[in-house]
Amino acid sequence: MxxxxxxxxxxxxxxxxxxxxxxxxxxxxxxxxxxxxxxxxxxPIPQHPRPIRVALVGDAAGYVTNCSGEGIYFAAKSGRMCREAIVKAEKT
Structure with a gap:
């Protein structure tokens, strides 16, 4: 093996x-x-904000820790926040 x-x-x-x-x-x-x-x-991992025209989360949104390249926490967190914002917008 x-x-x-x-x-x-x-x-x-x-x-x-x-x-x-x-x-x-x-x-x-x-x-x-x-x-x-x-x-x-x-x-390359983007590390700068993007214009808000679409929903971007995680690396695509530039949420990366500079010193380690870590991004999974930010991907999950921003994904949850995006989901909550979409659900809230759909209710109004």
Missing amino acids: RPRGSGTGTIGSKPYIKALQRDIKARVKSKIEGGEVIKVEAH
Whole structure:
């Protein structure tokens, strides 16, 4: 049986992302030796407010913690708030 995989997130500005990923691989080399890199990808996470024309929640709305990239709490919280606002608007 193959061991379960895990992911690593990297936070940094676009020009430095490849260097940061390279540094992480070097630091964990002994722990991942013999393993297989399945996929390397990077996606920008918006961190600024958007104009209110549609309902945006979570990352799409820019609700991300700058220092960690954490967003699941904000996604759930803003999703609940959006749902409550829609239900309230429909009742009026």
